[in-house]
Amino acid sequence: MSLLSAEALYAGYGGVDILRDLHLRVEADEIVVIIGPNGAGKSTAMKAMFGLVPIRSGQVRYRGEAITNRPAERMVSRGIAYVPQEANVFPSLSVVENLELGAYVLRGPNGPRMERVFEIFPRLKERRHQQAGVMSGGERQMVAMGRALMVEPTLLMLDEPTAGLSPRLIDETFERIRGINQLGIGVLMVEQNARQALAAADRGYVLATGENRYEDTGPALLANPEVAEMFLGG
Amino acid sequence: MDIAGLSAYAVFFLSLVGIYAIMALGLNMQWGMTGQFNIGIAGFFAVGAYTTAILTTAPAEGRVGGFDLPFGVGLVGSVIACIPVAWLVARITARLRTDYLAIATIGIAEIIRLFFVNESWLSNGTRGIPGIEKPFGLGNNGYLLIIAAFVAVTWLLVEIARRSPWGRVLRAIRDNEPATAAAGKDIARFRRQAFVTGSCLMALGGGLYAHFVGFVSPEAFRPLYGTFLVWVMLIAGGSGNNLGAMLGALVVWLIWSSTEMIAGLVPTALIGSESAFRVFLIGILLQIILVSRPQGLLPEKRPPMPGEKR
């Protein structure tokens, strides 16, 4: 039984299907990457699975349970955490408050959970009282990811976690994602930094115009000349 | 209820609709096109009405004016008098956006109203200015034609403005100010132009109103009828859509005056007070319109591209 699976999804905005017959699957403990050109529907796919875009037909299952079109706010308590592509922190709240809100659906003290996040992102501990809105691009991504990790998810969904980060931070971020994955958390991410992402991933999907194009292990996709030509910039 | 009577009422009804339609078009320029949240319509409405009252009435004791000038001069005066007022308000509120601007403008409108209440030397204070005549000795029918002509011309001008590159810049400002500035547009200037032009239309409405009812006093410029009604018309009709603004004026004023008949059908024992029930109905109808058609009766359409038919 897959951790998350999407079968034959049709979904879009205002009656127009963006996704057509989309299939996706994430196994427990796996890092899965989605790549594809701009406007391919990658973000839409993430949102649809998370209940933010209505699915017209098809099934989304989480650990075998059908969660198609369930409201987004319920996904979190099931153990799925999602970091959107844009506007992914609460700008006027401090780092600590952002993290606390991440654990909104959980009971019990936040202290230990927050310590664990600080272990992964020590920089957040230094800046814990800073307002998230004025942090630099890289720090914000950490806050966003930290916030998602606060729910102790079993599945983490990341939409372009490295966009706008410096090369050094990109390295570090992939490093961290691998670290998170090693804690037993499944990761599904969209990336434009395709080479690095595929290098870090167990499996990858290539989407174009809302449809599946390729699916393979990360290294295999990297080695595929067609993929490289059309989607990785030669 | 005879035909002649009905048509006389229809003329009267349409005249008020026309006056409100002009104001709704002015508001559409500010809100629908530029996103300026002006809830101070009553202030500009008052400036227009008082200006023509002062210019066109016979001389009177105890106040400035009574210049006995013709109707046309009065209306032009209304619009011109509004320019410095609107410009000043635009200047004062230049940095304000959304609800902040809204609340500032409603405050300014109330200050303008209090000014007319208290400064008798100019406005004859609470007593108001009577004897504002319709032009050329026209009756209601003739005056409706004048109003209709003004509505048509206003609509044409506002519609051209909306389709013009000028209107495009306004819509860009509505969407994203920094990006508009980065595209080389002087946002402050465009905002000011839209605000002043829209306000002048409200003043024009005020001028036409003054000649229509023949009397102005501060009571006419309270927020309910001076401002909110116009907003309700624009929003219900479809903000951003000029035809919608005019349709909204018609429909909302129809609701406003027809609910009396509906309320009359319900036994008083059930509702306590017929008139209160009427206002209750108005509120409910409005909510139904807003909930069922939040984009308005005629939603905004993008202006045609050059060479495109529509």
Place this chain on the structure above:
Amino acid sequence: ELKVGALLPLTGDLQAYGESSRNGINLAAEEINAAGGVLGEPMTIEIADTQTEPQSGVDAAQRLVSVQGVSAIVGALSSGVTIPVASSVSAVEGVPQISGASTSPVMTDLDDNDFLFRTTPSDAFQGTALAEVAADEGMDSVAIMYINNDYGEGLADAFTDSFEAAGGEVVGTSAYEPGLASYRGELSQVSDGESPLLLIGYPENGQTILRQALEGGHFRNFLFTDGMKSPQIVENLGAQYLNGSAGTVPQARDDTDAAQHFTEAYEASFGELPPVPYIDTAYDAVYTIALAAVAADSTDPVAIRDHLRAVNDPDGEPVGPGDFAEAAELLGNGQAVNYEGASGSVNYDDNGDVAGTFAHWEIEDGEYVTVRVFEPSM
């Protein structure tokens, strides 16, 4: 069939007065119909709400005239609505309009093609009357607070002129804006600690002002105008604080037959007659319209207007509100009548105004008691 429009504020600021005026109007119509109606048919009343706003007031008036086809209008209450209705509807359509409550001096000279009348005297008279009452009460200095509209300002000005001419002193004057939660600042501004307060306004905010004046210890004695003559004030604030306060109201001599008839008839129909103004004036307005229609032998608006003064022929037979059948018969026989109304003699002058008499009233044991009825000596 005679149709009369009642143009009243049934919602909005003056809603309380609108409802009581409506009773007066309905009462007059019922009596007239009981006495055989007008020109052989029962007359009808069409009611329309002004919402106390000019925009909807003129619309309602036009609807009365055009859609309901009324031959005359009774109303409106506030001058801010009455005047626009007169100049955009009544004068234009040629329908007589009689207000029972608008007191603005502006109406006297209004260019209304002689279609606008009123059954209540202009402020100018009441101001003088008020000064006389102040003198009667032995007040040589007063502070004034008045509602900031044409009614308040008109009265305050007229009072100040007469009062000061008679040697009185006004220790402080402040206009107030309606609807505020506190008038304590204004009160402490006008108060000198001793002088009584002349409060010109309506109960809606007047009650708040009175209460804050008493609670803050600013004033103990009060002088009122017609607008504040309302039993709910005594009821809400407590009689003991208001006993001894005095005021004026336009009122006919209540010893007249007409006034007694009105009071009895009202009480028979609606229960106790509330001591609020503008009921009898509205009542009289309907009567004069009905009589004028009879005199004109027509329900044509212009004909009614032309005969409004004729039903007050000084040489005619005096008739009162209870005598409609007789009056109609006299008129039918071509004889002149002189209507003496519940609110006074209702003799419309060339401007459509009436000269009124005023009552000097006091509050005693929580009741409004008329001390005397008099004609102000201008």
Place this chain on the structure above:
Amino acid sequence: MIEIIQLLINGILLGSILALGAVGATMIFGVLRFAHFAHGDFMAIGAYFALTVVTVFNLPVLAALPVAMLLTGGLAILIDQVVYRRIRRVQPVILLIASFATALVLRSFIQMVWGGSNQVYEAGIQLPLRFGPLTVKPDHLLIFAAAAGLVLIVHLFLSRTRMGKAMRAMSDNMDLALVTGIPANRVIMWTWGIGGALAAAAGVFLGMDTRLHPVMGWTLLLPIFAATILGGIGRPYGAILGGLVIGCAMELSTLVIPGAYKPAVAFAIMVATLVFRPQGIIKGNA
């Protein structure tokens, strides 16, 4: 000097009533991003609910207060679920106009049920306590204490509970709040409940100090907005300060300008604040 102090005392009373209204208005603004034009009418209906309790069960006003707060809070939630909820996702201006319609509905409802004339909780007046040359009315002490107590409770709620934090999060970024698993609808209902309850309290106090009348709240709406703006929109603590400043300024203004311009004072302060310190008098961290 004495006069000024006396006016200040009066101003603080008026200010605490405004503040209660403004705290609710500012919370609603913070979470839902629109100026709620029916807020004054919530005050009025709260006052009338209390009136019914007072007359039917013959209870003192303060005992009726919690009932009125509860009922008004509930009514606010109901209106939100029936009307506002459906248009939350479109532009805020639609919400604003809809709230204006709500104001009409509430006001006429009051008139239909309770009638249009002045009413009071308790006939008569209250003689003031005298402290030397200063006078204070016993009710005023009560109102002030109750207002302070309510504000304290709201403060604790906002700063100590998860719901309070969730409200701030919602006002920051509603979409992200959803993604974080915050039950947006529940948070919004709480906001309405609290805003409505506080409005009811303000209305009851206003009724105690003046009288009950269908438009009692509507006419106070602009000063309440002025207080909201002055304190910085979306900041409950600012709203309290804003209410007090507006209240005192309005009372003190009678020393220098004609009473007829008194309401203009609140508006002028409001406009000046907007122009010179758009973020409000106390600069928050946003």
Place this chain on the structure above:
Amino acid sequence: MIEIERISRAFGGLQAVRSVSFTVAEGSVTGLIGPNGAGKSTLFSIIAGALAPDSGVVRLRGEDITGLPTHQLFHQGLVRTFQIPHEFSRMTVRENLMVVPAHQRGENLIHSWLRWPRVIEEDRAILRQADEVLDFLEIGHLRNELAGNLSGGQKKLLDLGRTMMTDAKAVLLDEPGAGVNRTLLGKLADAIERLNRERGYTFCVIEHDMDLIARLCDPVMVMANGELIAEGDMATLRRNPQVREAYLGTGVSGNAGGVAS
């Protein structure tokens, strides 16, 4: 062309830019790199007139332009894009571009009223220009789509497209590549090169994609902690230990982005 002289700017206690000076030579494509939070975007905002510096001077062709409002700079030929795309969300993609050209007659309201046919004629030319740009960026099929509905990367392209609607002399690009697919990014680089070569545009580019920087930019400025720490061509900078430490990182995976190609 653009001279930046000792520009400083602080936010509260944070010194975002400290006394930075450098020159963007006419006709060059100058890169600006540095870690997140180094102050690059802040510096752009200062040059473009959206933010006032605490001290320092910006010159455009020798003329002092410090503190001039954005729209005036635009008319002197200085255009910028934003790091976070700033589209006109409720306008179509086409309209987004058509707003940009300067000196449109129709932007004068009176003119629109009186000379409508001429305004329309002019607008037609602008429309053609906009469609060309859209086709060039391969988003021509979206021309009538509302810009707010575009995907993240498409918005970046649109932002770039807007700069192509002017006769800009100097263009400031803030991370044109972030979120843009690599294949398209290559084309974007072509476009920048062509504009630079054929039309003589001067560029200053902030970018974290080192391939793009290496391919396009010479010289490259490196900022860290608000200061300029190095400048030179990319090959030199890669060998600079300070730059590696602060920015590039030392790990090999930093090259997995495919510098080799």
